Amino acid sequence: MFVARASRPGLLQNHASDARSFCAALLRAWRFLLSRCTRRAASDWQISRPRFLRPRDCGPLPRSANPLQSSPTAPSHLVSPPVGSRLKHLCASAYPFLLEETFVRTRNSYCTERFARVALALLSLLCATELKAQGPAPETAPPLFPGxxxxxxxxxxxxxxxxxxxxxxxxxxxxxxxxxxxxxxxxxxxxxxxxxxxxxxxxxxxxxxxxxxxxxxxxxxxxxxxxxxxxxxxxxxxxxxxxxxxxxxxxxxxxxxxxxxxxxxxxxxxxxxxxxxxxxxxxxxxxxxxxxxxxxxxxxxxxxxxxxxxxxxxxxxxxxxxxxxxxxxxxxxxxxxxxxxxxxxxxxxxxxxxxxxxxxxxxxxxxxxxxxxxxxxxxxxxxxxxxxxxxxxxxxxxxxxxxxxxxxxxxxxxxxxxxx
Incomplete structure (x- = not known):
């Protein structure tokens, strides 16, 4: 079972009511992306765990755009393009979520609510991370990602x-x-x-x-x-x-x-x-x-x-x-x-x-x-x-x-x- 992780305890519960309509819209977008970018059947989705070798966060989004308000997983030492252009680039380059390795299969037996949770978690992850390397000095102000x-x-x-x-x-x-x-x-x-x-x-x-x-x-x-x-x-x-x-x-x-x-x-x-x-x-x-x-x-x-x-x-x-x-x-x-x-x-x-x-x-x-x-x-x-x-x-x-x-x-x- 997939569980979206929040930046602090109780955050998912506090925003559950605000996120219902957003989850429904996001579920439709999720199915569309899978059909266009991954070309896989809905009965055999592959969702992978990211390899956080160099994640980067794109900063907190407005509450209306990100009801989870997940904390950024990893700040960047490198140039960070705007969120919109990054989303467009990722889908166009056949890396819709910059995820790789450790594949986990889901089946049609999962209910719509669980799919919505997966979509919310991955959207939050997408806006919070990107695979980037960090040298000791390419950019000196940003820290490492937590952990x-x-x-x-x-x-x-x-x-x-x-x-x-x-x-x-x-x-x-x-x-x-x-x-x-x-x-x-x-x-x-x-x-x-x-x-x-x-x-x-x-x-x-x-x-x-x-x-x-x-x-x-x-x-x-x-x-x-x-x-x-x-x-x-x-x-x-x-x-x-x-x-x-x-x-x-x-x-x-x-x-x-x-x-x-x-x-x-x-x-x-x-x-x-x-x-x-x-x-x-x-x-x-x-x-x-x-x-x-x-x-x-x-x-x-x-x-x-x-x-x-x-x-x-x-x-x-x-x-x-x-x-x-x-x-x-x-x-x-x-x-x-x-x-x-x-x-x-x-x-x-x-x-x-x-x-x-x-x-x-x-x-x-x-x-x-x-x-x-x-x-x-x-x-x-x-x-x-x-x-x-x-x-x-x-x-x-x-x-x-x-x-x-x-x-x-x-x-x-x-x-x-x-x-x-």
């Missing part, structure tokens, strides 16, 4: 400009001239509009001076535990506007005992870990349908890492970063299984001065403006691969400031359902 999860790996290569050495060879405020960070990300949509994010990095740092390697090593970096909350969503004919905040801690799990060739302990800025517990705060905003182009998306990620004192009595400078990505989707398959996003990126980085032993190291902080391009490719439902490259466009000139010269990132993510 969803993803795992991803992100490989980040960063090169910095040289700094003036000291008599001891390595300045106390030095940062790696080359670093590689491999981020392992696990995200769980534990509640509607809420995500839990666990990030564990493995870091390789190298510092070169005078064409010679002075310090190099690999170790576990500082892990992060974050909670994301989407506090705003608005759907329109243009597209969807969403905003969220993220708050959490960077935990001192990283290695802090890296040494140079002589066995001397390297400065704190060259260690894979910091030895400090830091506060991470982020605000994200996503605006789809920019300039009324449904495939054009503006995405802003503004975050800050507020640092405390860590290893070697060093307080690394707090960081502020603003990243704006304007993406366009030139390709999307009819069944939404494959898609391609590409667009320019503008990033501003600000680093405050380091403090060592309570003394501010003037000139160790500064600003960098990076320009680049990022692309995401959906290779199948639930899976994205991405590549991003940024280059130094302008930077400040502090005495010991080491600006980022080049930043390359690529990775892969897989989304899945953890529970209902």
């Amino acid at each position: 969803g999860g993803l795992v991803s790996y992100n490989s980040i290569f960063t090169t910095r400009g040289p700094t003036i050495g000291t008599a001891s060879g390595i300045p106390a405020t030095a940062h790696p001239t080359f670093s590689h960070e491999g981020d392992f990300n696990f995200t769980w949509g534990f509640h509607r509009n809420f995500d839990l994010i666990i990030l564990v990095p493995v870091v390789t740092n190298r510092f070169e001076g005078g064409n010679a390697l002075l310090v190099g090593g690999t170790g576990l970096g500082d892990a992060m535990a974050l909670v994301k909350y989407r506090f705003y969503r608005r759907d329109s004919e243009r597209g969807t506007t969403q905003a969220s905040i993220t708050l959490g801690l960077k935990i001192p799990t990283g290695r802090t005992d890296l040494t140079d060739a002589s066995g001397k302990r390297s400065p704190a800025g060259l260690q894979p870990g910091s030895g400090s517990t830091d506060l991470f705060v982020s605000g994200n905003w996503t605006y789809t349908g920019l300039f009324h182009f449904k495939r054009l998306v503006a995405d802003e990620d503004f975050h800050s890492l507020v640092r405390s004192q860590g290893t070697q009595a060093t307080r690394l400078g707090s960081d502020i970063e603003s990243r704006f990505w304007l993406s366009y989707r030139p390709y999307e398959s009819k069944n939404v299984a494959r898609e391609w996003f590409i667009g320019p990126v503008l990033t501003w980085l600000h680093s405050q001065n380091d403090r060592i032993g309570g003394a501010t190291q003037t000139g160790s902080g500064g600003d960098v403006l990076l320009t680049g391009i990022t692309t995401y490719v959906g290779v199948r439902p639930g899976m994205h691969v991405w590549l991003g490259m940024d280059w130094d466009a302008a930077h400040s000139t502090g005495a010991t400031f080491m600006p980022v010269h080049r930043h390359i990132s690529f990775g892969i993510t897989q989304q899945f359902r953890m529970h209902r």
Whole structure:
């Protein structure tokens, strides 16, 4: 027996009387769709359970149009077309409900009331989900769908400009001239509009001076535990506007005992870990349908890492970063299984001065403006691969400031359902 699921207890009962006429009309539409789109006999209907690899909700509909008022099953990280155009596209492309696998057969012995319940449940599902993959960054504001999860790996290569050495060879405020960070990300949509994010990095740092390697090593970096909350969503004919905040801690799990060739302990800025517990705060905003182009998306990620004192009595400078990505989707398959996003990126980085032993190291902080391009490719439902490259466009000139010269990132993510 099929049962429509509501967003909260008692909701179906509260709207039962209002939905009777709607159910009758919907039943007729249901039979019409089956005869036109699936070409199957009424005695052998096939209704499948959706595979929620990347669902998306189209926002709450007016009460008159959606008497169930079912909660959105999954918010989107991708462009969301208006409901009407989406319904038309789905039927025309022979995917009337974007449902697949786990087929369940019904028989003529079911009464009209049960068919109406099935139709209501599927209509609510249609307006609430779509099979889409989610990368860690194609759109930063939307959370996962409730009960969803993803795992991803992100490989980040960063090169910095040289700094003036000291008599001891390595300045106390030095940062790696080359670093590689491999981020392992696990995200769980534990509640509607809420995500839990666990990030564990493995870091390789190298510092070169005078064409010679002075310090190099690999170790576990500082892990992060974050909670994301989407506090705003608005759907329109243009597209969807969403905003969220993220708050959490960077935990001192990283290695802090890296040494140079002589066995001397390297400065704190060259260690894979910091030895400090830091506060991470982020605000994200996503605006789809920019300039009324449904495939054009503006995405802003503004975050800050507020640092405390860590290893070697060093307080690394707090960081502020603003990243704006304007993406366009030139390709999307009819069944939404494959898609391609590409667009320019503008990033501003600000680093405050380091403090060592309570003394501010003037000139160790500064600003960098990076320009680049990022692309995401959906290779199948639930899976994205991405590549991003940024280059130094302008930077400040502090005495010991080491600006980022080049930043390359690529990775892969897989989304899945953890529970209902």
